[in-house]
Amino acid sequence: MIAVVDYKAGNLTSVMKALLAVGADPELTQDPAAVLRACKIILPGVGHFAATRFLEERGLKAAIQEGIAAGVPFLGICVGLQWLFAGSTEAPDCPGLGAFPEICDRFAPGKKIPHVGWNSLSIHPESRLLRGIDEGSFVYFTHSYRAPIANVTVAVTEYGEPFTAAIERANVMGVQFHPEKSGSAGLRLLRNFVRMPC
Amino acid sequence: MLTKRIVACLDVSAGRVVKGVQFVDLVDAGDPAELAARHAAAGADEIVFLDITATHEGRGTLIETVKRAAQQLFVPFTVGGGIRTADDAAAVFEAGADKISINSAALAHPELIGAIGSSFGAQAVIVAIDARRTAGASIDQAEVFIAGGRTPAGRRAVEWAREAEDRGAGEILLTSMDADGTRAGFDCELTAAVSEAVRIPVIASGGAGDAHHFTRVFREGKADAALAAGIFHFGIASVRALKEELQRDGIPVRLPC
Numbered sequence: 001m002i003a004v005v006d007y008k009a010g011n012l013t014s015v016m017k018a019l020l021a022v023g024a025d026p027e028l029t030q031d032p033a034a035v036l037r038a039c040k041i042i043l044p045g046v047g048h049f050a051a052t053r054f055l056e057e058r059g060l061k062a063a064i065q066e067g068i069a070a071g072v073p074f075l076g077i078c079v080g081l082q083w084l085f086a087g088s089t090e091a092p093d094c095p096g097l098g099a100f101p102e103i104c105d106r107f108a109p110g111k112k113i114p115h116v117g118w119n120s121l122s123i124h125p126e127s128r129l130l131r132g133i134d135e136g137s138f139v140y141f142t143h144s145y146r147a148p149i150a151n152v153t154v155a156v157t158e159y160g161e162p163f164t165a166a167i168e169r170a171n172v173m174g175v176q177f178h179p180e181k182s183g184s185a186g187l188r189l190l191r192n193f194v195r196m197p198c
Numbered sequence: 199m200l201t202k203r204i205v206a207c208l209d210v211s212a213g214r215v216v217k218g219v220q221f222v223d224l225v226d227a228g229d230p231a232e233l234a235a236r237h238a239a240a241g242a243d244e245i246v247f248l249d250i251t252a253t254h255e256g257r258g259t260l261i262e263t264v265k266r267a268a269q270q271l272f273v274p275f276t277v278g279g280g281i282r283t284a285d286d287a288a289a290v291f292e293a294g295a296d297k298i299s300i301n302s303a304a305l306a307h308p309e310l311i312g313a314i315g316s317s318f319g320a321q322a323v324i325v326a327i328d329a330r331r332t333a334g335a336s337i338d339q340a341e342v343f344i345a346g347g348r349t350p351a352g353r354r355a356v357e358w359a360r361e362a363e364d365r366g367a368g369e370i371l372l373t374s375m376d377a378d379g380t381r382a383g384f385d386c387e388l389t390a391a392v393s394e395a396v397r398i399p400v401i402a403s404g405g406a407g408d409a410h411h412f413t414r415v416f417r418e419g420k421a422d423a424a425l426a427a428g429i430f431h432f433g434i435a436s437v438r439a440l441k442e443e444l445q446r447d448g449i450p451v452r453l454p455c
Contacts, residue, residue: 008317009318009319010318010319010322011291011295011296011318011322013268013291013292013293013294014268014275014294017268017269017294018272021270021272046319046321047317047319047321047322048316112397112398112399112422113397113398114320114321114369114398115200116321116399116422117200117201117202117203117243117399117422117423118200118201118243118452119199119200119201138455140274142274142321142368143321144320144321158199159200178274178296181272181273181275181296182272182273183238183272183273183455184272186272187272
């Protein structure tokens with residue numbers, strides 16, 4: 001079972017549909033016990049970083065931490081990726097998971113914000129998550145904050161500046177774009193994740 | 199590179215896709231779910247579903263039709279028409295929308311923009327503006343209409359777009375009522391005026407006829423996305439053929455798609 005963590009942030013229906021379309025058995029949950037039982041964990045999300053406070057309050061953060069430590073594959077989407085970092089200037093009083101030390105920040109002024117639309121990926125060839133997705137493929141983004149380039153970055157996108165489109169370190173993965181809304185490239189990514197050994 | 203988006207719009211009335219000229223004279227164009235899937239397969243970057251008679255008839259959005267259309271759609275899906283409260287919006291998201299579009303209700307209750315944004319994120323809230331220009335008047339005088347173009351709202355389009363941004367809208371969907379359905383080209387002047395007045399993306403709508411119109415609205419109109427309905431439904435221009443032409447014109451588009 002893949003636990004899709006419901007923390008009242010975003011287009012959960014779309015994420016569930018896309019997972020079903022690639023043959024997964026997703027379960028939408030707010031229950032830490034279900035997260036602990038899961039063989040994979042997905043943290044979706046669009047919206048404000050402060051929404052992740054719910055994870056702490058409901059004991060979900062601890063359950064996710066335990067799962068990650070046990071080697072359970074984890075995929076964060078959009079805010080779910082940003083939450084893996086130490087925090088975001090969008091909600092300075094709300095710490096992230098801290099798996100990676102960087103801080104997420106708003107795009108520099110000069111471009112239209114939010115960054116909305118289909119933008120291209122520059123992909124690290126060894127990424128397992130992005131396997132089979134062509135260099136330069138377009139995926140759908142919608143966000144105002146972004147993670148900086150880090151040593152865990154496996155895909156980079158350019159919007160006024162280069163930023164992290166995907167990260168991957170062992171069982172911890174995240175994407176800034178929305179694979180559930182990125183056509184065949186997005187479904188391929190979800191299939192890659194779903195087929196990873198538990 | 200961020201590409202310019204081509205948005206296929208389904209104007210839905212009584213569960214069927216319809217197409218009108220300058221908001222009247224509706225003809226049947228097919229089943230919403232079927233058309234949504236067909237446009238996505240043909241390369242549309244986004245699908246917009248507008249229940250065009252919901253506000254006018256005082257009823258909610260067609261949730262079941264939305265659900266059906268969203269079922270096999272893996273590109274962004276926006277739903278508008280008849281969303282009057284944050285609860286209405288929640289029901290539409292639950293049915294599978296990624297974004298909602300509000301028009302009449304945003305003008306009546308501007309605080310609704312922020313209320314929906316606080317639950318679902320600002321990027322999920324599109325404020326739709328239907329505008330009409332009076333001959334000889336300046337662009338800044340373009341007037342906003344509500345209830346599917348039936349009633350003047352007593353607001354100016356450019357000034358209302360700015361307020362919508364301040365209140366937390368994620369995008370503006372700007373429809374020129376003068377150009378709508380004419381296939382004579384987008385209102386580039388009006389689009390540019392709104393696009394330059396705000397810092398959020400602007401989707402141009404109304405008047406699409408050929409690829410050249412799209413090139414112009416991206417260049418001169420400074421649009422981030424352009425929407426069309428009739429030309430796609432009736433197979434006059436497939437989205438993919440349109441994008442290939444735009445690429446030849448030097449407009450960045452998502453290809454292959």
